[in-house]
Amino acid sequence: MILAAAAPASPADAWLERAPLLLRDALTGWLPDALRPWVAALLSIATILGVFGLLFAYMTLAERKILGRIQNRPGPNRTGPFGLLQPFADAIKALTKEDIVPRAADQVLHFLAPVVLVALSLIGLAVIPFGRNLVAVELEASVLYFFAAGAATELSIFMAGWASRNKYSLLAAMRALAQLISYEVPLLLSMVPVVVVAGSLSTTGIVAAQGGWAAGVWPHWHALTPWGFSAFGVFMVAALAESNRSPFDLPEAESELIAGHLTEYSGFKYALFFMAEYLGMAALSAMGVTLFLGGWQAPLAVLEFIPSYVWFGMKLLLLLLGFIWIRATFPRLRIDQLTRLSWKFLVPLALVNLVNGGLWAVTSDWTGAAGVARWVVSALLVVVPFVVLGRSLTAGYGPRTYRYASP
Amino acid sequence: MTLLLAILALVCLVPAVAAVLVRNLIHSALLFVLAWLGLAAFYLAVGAEFIAFAHALVYVGGVSMVVLFAVLLTRPGRESALPAPSAQRALGGLVAVSLVASMLGSSIFWTRLPSVEPTPPVPLRRLGELLAGPYLVALLLVGLILTVALIGGLLLAAPRRPSEGGDA
Numbered sequence: 001m002i003l004a005a006a007a008p009a010s011p012a013d014a015w016l017e018r019a020p021l022l023l024r025d026a027l028t029g030w031l032p033d034a035l036r037p038w039v040a041a042l043l044s045i046a047t048i049l050g051v052f053g054l055l056f057a058y059m060t061l062a063e064r065k066i067l068g069r070i071q072n073r074p075g076p077n078r079t080g081p082f083g084l085l086q087p088f089a090d091a092i093k094a095l096t097k098e099d100i101v102p103r104a105a106d107q108v109l110h111f112l113a114p115v116v117l118v119a120l121s122l123i124g125l126a127v128i129p130f131g132r133n134l135v136a137v138e139l140e141a142s143v144l145y146f147f148a149a150g151a152a153t154e155l156s157i158f159m160a161g162w163a164s165r166n167k168y169s170l171l172a173a174m175r176a177l178a179q180l181i182s183y184e185v186p187l188l189l190s191m192v193p194v195v196v197v198a199g200s201l202s203t204t205g206i207v208a209a210q211g212g213w214a215a216g217v218w219p220h221w222h223a224l225t226p227w228g229f230s231a232f233g234v235f236m237v238a239a240l241a242e243s244n245r246s247p248f249d250l251p252e253a254e255s256e257l258i259a260g261h262l263t264e265y266s267g268f269k270y271a272l273f274f275m276a277e278y279l280g281m282a283a284l285s286a287m288g289v290t291l292f293l294g295g296w297q298a299p300l301a302v303l304e305f306i307p308s309y310v311w312f313g314m315k316l317l318l319l320l321l322g323f324i325w326i327r328a329t330f331p332r333l334r335i336d337q338l339t340r341l342s343w344k345f346l347v348p349l350a351l352v353n354l355v356n357g358g359l360w361a362v363t364s365d366w367t368g369a370a371g372v373a374r375w376v377v378s379a380l381l382v383v384v385p386f387v388v389l390g391r392s393l394t395a396g397y398g399p400r401t402y403r404y405a406s407p
Numbered sequence: 408m409t410l411l412l413a414i415l416a417l418v419c420l421v422p423a424v425a426a427v428l429v430r431n432l433i434h435s436a437l438l439f440v441l442a443w444l445g446l447a448a449f450y451l452a453v454g455a456e457f458i459a460f461a462h463a464l465v466y467v468g469g470v471s472m473v474v475l476f477a478v479l480l481t482r483p484g485r486e487s488a489l490p491a492p493s494a495q496r497a498l499g500g501l502v503a504v505s506l507v508a509s510m511l512g513s514s515i516f517w518t519r520l521p522s523v524e525p526t527p528p529v530p531l532r533r534l535g536e537l538l539a540g541p542y543l544v545a546l547l548l549v550g551l552i553l554t555v556a557l558i559g560g561l562l563l564a565a566p567r568r569p570s571e572g573g574d575a
Contacts, residue, residue, distance in 0.1 A: 158475060177479075
């Protein structure tokens with residue numbers, strides 16, 4: 001009784017914290033030893049599919065609701081209470097619609113594109129640590145694995161666009177390639193300083209490096225350092241472009257290209273593209289949380305009683321809601337503006353940040369006045385390039401003058 | 408292990424051969440992506456995790472895009488539409504097959520393969536230390552060569568000013 005009454009020594013021992021692992025052991029414990037790892041792997045796959053499938057379903061609803069509210073209309077509210085059953089109604093509709101494949105289309109590639117896209121969007125989730133000890137696959141180079149898996153997604157968008165034999169789809173395919181080549185570079189460059197400072201290419205190692213608090217209150221999250229803040233910004237902008245979300249949804253720009261690579265898709269294949277977009281967005285956001293926002297670490301020591309996976313979920317939802325907000329706020333870029341933003345602004349910023357991150361790693365033992373100097377230098381290395389590059393990027397573009405009719 | 412390697416060899420070779428044989432350039436580029444993925448799986452099978460992911464990232468994510476872009480932006484020449492006379496094609500095929508066969512044959516039969524002890528895979532940290540230490544000069548030289556190639560490509564592709572007499 002005394003043992004049961006004693007408070008857990010560390011947050012890692014709390015019952016809620018270990019609940020997923022206990023559940024897994026309870027489900028696999030009766031199996032023979034040879035089968036156990038296989039069943040455990042299948043269980044983690046099923047969990048990821050289930051959780052992210054539901055997340056996808058309710059993200060579509062949340063997006064429509066929030067976009068509706070921002071545009072001063074109610075959004076879907078007819079299917080179930082508050083429209084909560086809308087995603088399932090949509091799924092039934094997508095499943096029962098006729099699947100049309102154009103006669104001129106490349107049949108094999110036209111079919112393969114959505115399948116490959118969903119598969120590639122999912123496999124990146126395998127290396128995300130969703131909580132303490134909650135990672136499906138532990139790899140030494142898991143960050144690299146994640147980006148290798150994600151890099152091929154635009155390839156399937158290209159396949160979709162090219163295989164449709166439609167001029168709008170083909171234009172979308174070209175745009176998808178241009179966008180990928182442009183934004184893969186800042187995405188990877190913004191991740192490199194994190195690897196340098198954390199000294200690890202594994203996602204669990206990077207999360208572990210962000211544990212603890214400076215002066216007891218300031219978490220060691222990478223986003224809360226000058227170089228990390230800059231890298232986080234570049235990462236999120238590039239992630240927005242990689243997941244083809246507004247304002248970077250040029251491959252499917254409906255006002256120019258009908259629906260781009262989606263023009264010739266209907267029924268469940270269209271739904272698969274939709275699913276892949278949300279899964280890719282969730283995967284990149286999860287990576288952003290892991291690399292910059294401390295992963296599953298709690299922001300304050302007193303808040304550690306909340307389980308780590310809940311913290312991860314909250315941070316993930318925060319980033320996803322940010323994506324929706326951005327979609328409701330910014331107009332779509334032009335293709336030349338898109339590539340210029342990457343090559344003339346994000347890439348140089350990320351390159352300077354590389355030096356900044358290296359400096360931060362070298363000066364990690366500076367304390368006192370030297371520690372303050374370290375922060376000031378790092379902040380200057382972020383602000384000065386940002387201002388200089390931003391000015392050169394927007395030179396000759398404004399400020400816009402508005403003229404109103406006189407009363 | 409041998410069976411796995413045989414399957415992976417098939418995964419690499421079949422798309423590679425098919426890529427050479429198909430007429431459609433886009434198809435052959437996509438088949439090459441499959442072959443590159445097979446190669447990455449091969450690296451993974453022998454324990455070179457880092458190389459496998461870097462290979463997938465660079466080739467599937469980067470090189471394939473550039474290849475597809477080049478295919479889409481260039482038009483096939485007029486003469487490639489007409490097949491060459493059959494005698495010429497037969498001669499060409501004969502030359503190509505005998506050349507490849509002799510090269511492969513000589514390299515397989517005349518190379519004395521040392522019996523290799525299976526070495527444990529190099530840990531990632533050690534790999535990084537080696538690249539930043541003893542092999543730093545080589546690494547920098549590779550980077551320099553690639554940068555020079557990039558600048559050269561830019562110079563070739565950049566539109567000439569009318570005063571220089573270029574046609575575009």
